[in-house]
Amino acid sequence: MSLLTEEQVMLRDSARGWVKANAPVSAFRRMRDSENPKSFDEATFKSIAEMGWTGVVIPEAYGGSEFGYRSIGVVLEELGRNVVAAPLIGSAVGAASALVLGGTEAQKKAWLPKIAEGTAIAALAIDEGPRYAPDKIALAAKKKGKGYTLSGSKTFVMEGMAADVFVVAARTSGKPGTEKGITLFLIPADATGLSRKGRSLIDSRGYADLTFEGVEVGADAVIGQADAGKALLDKVLDRATAAVAAEQMGLAQQAFDTTIEYMKTRVQFGQLIGSFQALQHRAAYLFTAMQLARPTVDEALQAIDEDRDEVPELVSLAKAAANDFINYATREMIQLHGGIGMTDAHDAGFYLKRARVLEAAFGSSAYHRERYAKIIGM
Template identity: 60%
Template sequence: MPALSEEQVLLRDAARAWAGRQSPTTALRRVRDGAAPLGYEPAAWDQMAAMGWAGVIVPEAYGGSDFGCRSMGLLLEETGRTLTASPLLATGLVAASALVLGGTDVQRREWLPKIAAGELVATLAVDEGAHHAPERTALGAVASASGYTLTGAKAFVLEGMAAGLFVVAARTSGRPGERSGITLFLVPGGVEGVGRTPRALADSRGYAAVAFDRVELGAEYVLGPLDEGWDLLERVLDRARAGVAAEMLGAAGQAFEITLEYLKTRVQFGQPIGAFQALQHRAAKMFTELELARSAVEAALDALDEAAPDAPLLVSLAKAKTGDAIHLVSNEMVQLHGGIGMTDVHDAGLYLKRARALEAIFGGQAFHRDRYARLQGY
């Protein structure tokens, strides 16, 4: 896989410095303890946008830097290390990708500059139940005299309370379970009929259940092909999944480093506990799994940038492998820290909770192992 360019190295290092200085885990605790209504601190998001992060995948013609998915992955990895709460994934990668990949020039000019500037929080509304199953879309979009009428609901929408624009997967024909008949729509958050209910999850981030009650939209709000939006949706979801994998890689890497440092400094029976061979074996297992996950994530992001035909396969591999890695490391972080790892005083619980949420977002390990097998023809 290609090495990082000089610009990407500078971007990664700047992101690591900013996250460590401006958004350590204490910032997430403020969001959690203060019950922040948006699920993040707007001031921190303003700083991220001012550095150009929201426009990393946006073409220069629409106000971005067109720096690619690999570069966005670097940002998500570094912010993942400190569990930074922000709309970067939902807005800067997922929603922006939907417009870049499927939008008309008019749609791009209306929305992408606002996303790139950090003025607009946008998100994808796809799942309607507890598990990731985009083909089961049931939210209906019925043709009307003025365009379409949307009726239905979406569950656990990322940044759903803050979003000023929803990219909504709706069914314009067919039945739930069928891939044909799905169409994507751009739904401004302020239109009549859009209702939001916050959902409190273990990781203390901003999720919402979003209801669409006879929402009237003109035909100009259709994103991509009518009835045949599945391929576009899958391309957007693959970018989303790779972004989540990058964030998991960062969180797992930091959890491992914290745990390794504890093994070196915690003394028991007159010596550091890291001197015990059984614990060394567990640390070696974590290190190996993280290295494998890193290779998978980098390969997936590069494949997306190159529009490689095996990108979906590599994305599912990355999401499954990184999910396994963060599951292992977050569990070991709690266990190897002993009693303090079970308390809220220590950050171990924060990493464990975020790990479980990230594993499930846009498909867990079982979903992606099954998808990987199907893509291979099994």
């Protein structure tokens, strides 16, 4: 990343060194082959927590370091380089942000220290269908006495099988598609009436579908304001989306680096394939695309730290650019490696599979282009 502070440079170097020593791609391969039900190595996550990365966006008063979103982006980029599986985006960014921005003091004290120290994992439960559509939330939260009863379902919940608590977006009034009536709730994973089922995706990470059958919660489970949670939800999702874009840049950067290194060593027709002008042109185009995508991600993360008004459009610009770049970079990685790139024995497939899942996570390129256009009045 460009224009990092001295502390961020130290954080990046520390993360890069840790990843190289403790989490090579071979470690992810072993985790995948072990069919770990949580889809991440607990010892690896414990080490990540000990490094302090689970508390980067959490205030010091609750056990975090409050280094900000640009800093967690630095960490996620380095983890993305080696496709490290760890519940950071959903827990230490998404759910943690919901509590920091809208949680009560009791909610913050109960969960933020645990998230920061890695002893608890939180998850965002937003989607209800096959596509990202936060404006169409339908899960019903009906008033009952002083509390609420939740009924409905959530799909593709990131780290859903490992989570100890969920930040759930529900509808307390209105119809799907209307802004008024959305409320965020903090619901423990062991709540009566809440069940979850693991869902396997091609990136071999942990996802779950949740079912709410008359889950009863008190008024103290509400995060922010009842019926007026749309603004809070948008802020939380912008932060999670920018974090995904940061991981995408790490994945794409490593895909590029690995491909260029291969072009320097692979001999075909008696020559290094990197000497072929047509392939040089493809590498140059890939490098240019990377230089265009990176500043959009940097700017979005920086804007979040500075709480600027243009955060929504910058985040959508960043996610659309990162989606396009990682799609292209991983396809080129496969093609320029030739036959070996198509096999499971090579690591290229891990990058391609993770890339496709992240492209859909928190909004596709089409979704964010449309959102960007609406924000700027097109």
